[in-house]
Amino acid sequence: MHHLKLVFLLAATFALPASRGGVISAAEESSSRPNIVFLFADDQNTYSVGCYGNGDVQTPQMDQLARDGMVFDNHYNTTAICMASRSNVFTGMYEYKTGCNFSHGNMRPEVWAKSYPVLLREAGYLTAFAGKFGIEVDGKGLCEDDFDVWGGGPGQTHYETAKNKSMAEYARRYPHSTLSYGAFGKDFIRTAAKQDKPFCLSISFKAPHKPATPDPQFNAVYEGKTFTKPANFGREFAEHLSPQSKAGRQYPRFTQWNYDTDYDGEMRKYHQQVHGIDVAVGMIRDELKAQGVADNTVVIYTSDNGYICGAHGYGSKVLPMEESSRVPLMIYDPRSPLNGKQIRCDRLTGNIDFAPTMLELAGLSIPDNMDGKSLLGLLKNPNEGGHEQMAFINVYGPLATHSLTCLTRQHKYTYWWFGNDRMDPVEELFDTENDPLELVNQANSPEYAATLEQMRMRYDQELAKWKQQAVDYNDYQRYGTLFDRHVPLDAKAIRKKDAEPSR
Numbered sequence: 460m461h462h463l464k465l466v467f468l469l470a471a472t473f474a475l476p477a478s479r480g481g482v483i484s485a486a487e488e489s490s491s492r493p494n495i496v497f498l499f500a501d502d503q504n505t506y507s508v509g510c511y512g513n514g515d516v517q518t519p520q521m522d523q524l525a526r527d528g529m530v531f532d533n534h535y536n537t538t539a540i541c542m543a544s545r546s547n548v549f550t551g552m553y554e555y556k557t558g559c560n561f562s563h564g565n566m567r568p569e570v571w572a573k574s575y576p577v578l579l580r581e582a583g584y585l586t587a588f589a590g591k592f593g594i595e596v597d598g599k600g601l602c603e604d605d606f607d608v609w610g611g612g613p614g615q616t617h618y619e620t621a622k623n624k625s626m627a628e629y630a631r632r633y634p635h636s637t638l639s640y641g642a643f644g645k646d647f648i649r650t651a652a653k654q655d656k657p658f659c660l661s662i663s664f665k666a667p668h669k670p671a672t673p674d675p676q677f678n679a680v681y682e683g684k685t686f687t688k689p690a691n692f693g694r695e696f697a698e699h700l701s702p703q704s705k706a707g708r709q710y711p712r713f714t715q716w717n718y719d720t721d722y723d724g725e726m727r728k729y730h731q732q733v734h735g736i737d738v739a740v741g742m743i744r745d746e747l748k749a750q751g752v753a754d755n756t757v758v759i760y761t762s763d764n765g766y767i768c769g770a771h772g773y774g775s776k777v778l779p780m781e782e783s784s785r786v787p788l789m790i791y792d793p794r795s796p797l798n799g800k801q802i803r804c805d806r807l808t809g810n811i812d813f814a815p816t817m818l819e820l821a822g823l824s825i826p827d828n829m830d831g832k833s834l835l836g837l838l839k840n841p842n843e844g845g846h847e848q849m850a851f852i853n854v855y856g857p858l859a860t861h862s863l864t865c866l867t868r869q870h871k872y873t874y875w876w877f878g879n880d881r882m883d884p885v886e887e888l889f890d891t892e893n894d895p896l897e898l899v900n901q902a903n904s905p906e907y908a909a910t911l912e913q914m915r916m917r918y919d920q921e922l923a924k925w926k927q928q929a930v931d932y933n934d935y936q937r938y939g940t941l942f943d944r945h946v947p948l949d950a951k952a953i954r955k956k957d958a959e960p961s962r
Contacts, residue, residue: 472810488557492821493794494651494756496644496743497813500736500787501591501668502539503762506689507733508787516730520741523791524760528791529838530803533845533868536810538774538852539764539783544810545593545663548763549574551814555929555938559594559756561855562868564933571596573826575814577605579659582821585651587644589626590636590663591616593763610643614765616665618672618792635674637732641739643711645746648763659817664739667732669716671725674735681734688722689782691896694772699900702882703875704778706859712774722769729768730825754793757820759813762786771897779851779864779873781897784855786837788813794935797872806845807868850897850921858953863925863942865918868892872914876941878948888914915944 505511508562509518510525511532536544538554546557546566559566569895571577580586589610603609610625617623619846621630622641629639640662645725651658694713704710712718717725740760747753763786767773770782777783791798811831818825819833836844836960851864851871859882864873878884880932888911901907926939941951 482880483528486883492584492604492657493792494752495584495659495817495820496747496756497659497661497817498592498736498743498758498760499545499661500733500738500760501663501665502684502764503667503733503736503765503787504765504768505785505787506768506782507667507730507766511787513687515684517680517734517738520737520744521787522758522867524740524744524758524791525789526799526801528758528789528795528798529841531788531790531808531834531837532803534761534786534788534808534810535784535849535851535866536762536764536786537850538799538855539778540853540855541591541593541668541763542854543855544763548813549594551575551811551825551831553811553830553850553924553928554854555935556828558587558828558930558933558935560933563854563935565597567930567932568596568598570600571602571605573828575817576602576659576661577831578818578823578826579821580605580607582658582823585654585656585658586661587643587647587651587658588663588907589640593663608647610837612641613664615668618665635672635676636728637664637674637735638739638742640761641742642666644739644743648750648752650745650747653841655819660743662739662743663763664736666736667729671728671732673728673731677731677734677738681731682692684880685723686730689770689896689933691771691898692722693719696770696896697772699782699898700771701873701875701887702886703877703885704773704780705860707777707840707856707879709773709775709778709783709860713769716774717774718769718774726768729766733927756758756793758791759788759816760790761788761810761813763810764817777853777855778860779853779871781871781891781895784851784864790834790838792835792838797838799840802841804841804845806837806841806843807832807847807849807866808837808845809849811849812937820955848917850924854898854935861938861941863886863918863922863938865914867914867917870910870914871897872918874918874942874944876944876948876951884948886911898956912932919944 510522543554543560548558586606587608588606592611612623620636633639764776765783765786767782814831815825815831849866854861859877870891873887875885886902889897929935
C-alpha cells in the first residue's frame with residue numbers, strides 16, 4: 460500500500476543535499492524550492508478545451524488554470540505516441556536519444572538515471588507517480604522503487620479502478636480511474652504538505668484514450684449535445700496530403716471509429732472523458748489550497764499527444780498534422796508576475812521542455828544531454844524564449860508513415876521519403892500561422908520558394924543532430940539515411956517486412 464510506504468519514508472529525519480553541493484536544512488529546502496504538480500492527459504487535443512476556443516465543451520477547471528497562469532499556443536509533442544512521448548517528457552530528449560518507443564525497445568537504465576523523477580528525488584524532493592507509466596526500463600521495469608509513493612501501472616492501465624493494483628484502495632469510492640487519480644493526488648498532497656521538503660506529484664490519466672469509457676456520473680454533461688465540426692473535417696480536406704500519411708491506421712480510422720457517421724456520438728464520449736479529468740484537476744487544486752501550499756506549487760497541465768478526431772478524414776494520432784502533434788499546455792507558477800492577466804504565449808515549445816523546467820524549478824542545473832529548454836523564462840516574458848525550430852518524429856507503424864518534420868513558429872516541413880510503385884517521395888510545407896487547419900500544401904507554391912529552401916535547410920540541421928546523437932541500439936541509426944533528402948530512394952535499404960502494407 461502506498462500510504463504505508465509514505466509513512467515509513469516520512470518517519471526518518473535527515474538533512475537534505477543542496478542542489479549544488481553542501482547540506483542545507485529541510486526547512487530551508489522547502490522554503491526555497493516550489494512544489495511541482497505535473498498533470499498529463501492521454502490523447503487530448505487542443506480542440507477539447509474551452510480556453511483553446513471551443514465553446515461546445517465544459518472544462519471549467521482547465522480554463523481556470525489558464526486564467527490563473529499562462530496558455531501556450533504553439534506547444535508540440537516531438538513524438539505523438541504515448542511510449543515515446545512519455546520518454547521525451549521524463550528525459551527532456553528527442554526519441555532518437557531516449558531509444559524508446561513501441562516496436563523499437565525499452566529505455567536503458569543509464570537514460571532513466573537522468574530523468575526528472577530520479578534527479579528531483581536525488582535532490583531532496585518527495586516524489587509520487589500515479590497512472591499510466593507508459594514505458595519500461597531494462598532491468599527496472601516500471602521503476603516503482605524510484606518514487607516515494609507509487610500509484611502507477613503497466614501497459615495502458617484500466618478505466619476500472621479495481622483492476623489497477625496500486626490504486627485498488629480507491630475503487631469503492633471512485634470506481635472510474637480518472638477520479639481515483641484525483642483522490643490519490645489529494646492524499647499525497649495532504650501528507651506531503653506536512654513535511655519540510657518540497658514534493659513533485661506526477662499524474663498520468665488514462666483518459667481520453669480509447670476504448671472510450673466515460674465515467675457514467677458525468678453522462679448528463681453532454682447528453683444530446685451536438686458539436687461544431689472543425690473546418691477541415693472530412694475526406695475532402697485530405698486530397699493534398701501525402702499518400703504516405705494514408706498508409707497507416709490513421710486514415711481508415713476515420714470510418715472505423717465512426718467519425719464519418721456518428722461524429723456527435725463519438726465526441727460526446729471523448730469530451731465526457733476530458734470533463735472527468737477536469738473534475739480531477741479541480742480536486743487536486745482545491746487540496747493544494749486547503750493544505751496552504753497553493754502559493755508555493757507550480758501546476759503544469761498537458762497531454763502526451765493530440766488526437767485527430769476526423770480532421771482531414773483521419774483518426775488517431777502519430778502523424779505530424781496539427782491535431783495530432785499540437786496539444787494543450789497551461790502552466791500556473793504562483794510566483795509569475797503575469798498571473799491573472801490572460802496572457803498567452805505563442806513561442807515554440809515542446810514536451811522535451813518539461814524536464815528542464817522542473818529541474819530549474821528545483822534549482823538544479825540542466826544536464827547537457829537534454830534537448831529541451833526551461834519554460835520558466837516565458838512565464839516572465841512570453842515574447843522571448845522557446846525554440847527557433849524543433850523536430851517532430853514518427854518511426855512507429857508501417858514504414859511509409861515514418862518521417863521527420865521540422866517545426867518553426869510559423870511553418871511545418873515534412874519530407875515523406877518513402878516510395879514504391881504506388882507513391883513517390885513528396886514534401887509538405889504548411890504555413891501554420893496563416894493556415895492553422897493545414898488546408899494548402901505550399902511546397903510547390905512559387906511565393907513560398909524561399910521559405911521552402913529555408914525549411915529544407917532547417918530539416919537538414921535536425922537530421923544532422925539525429926545522425927550525430929542517435930543511440931546505437933533499438934533500430935534508430937538507419938533513419939539517418941532513410942530521412943536524408945540527398946540520398947536517392949534506390950540507395951535506401953528497405954527491408955521486406957517494412958514494405959508490407961499496414962493491417
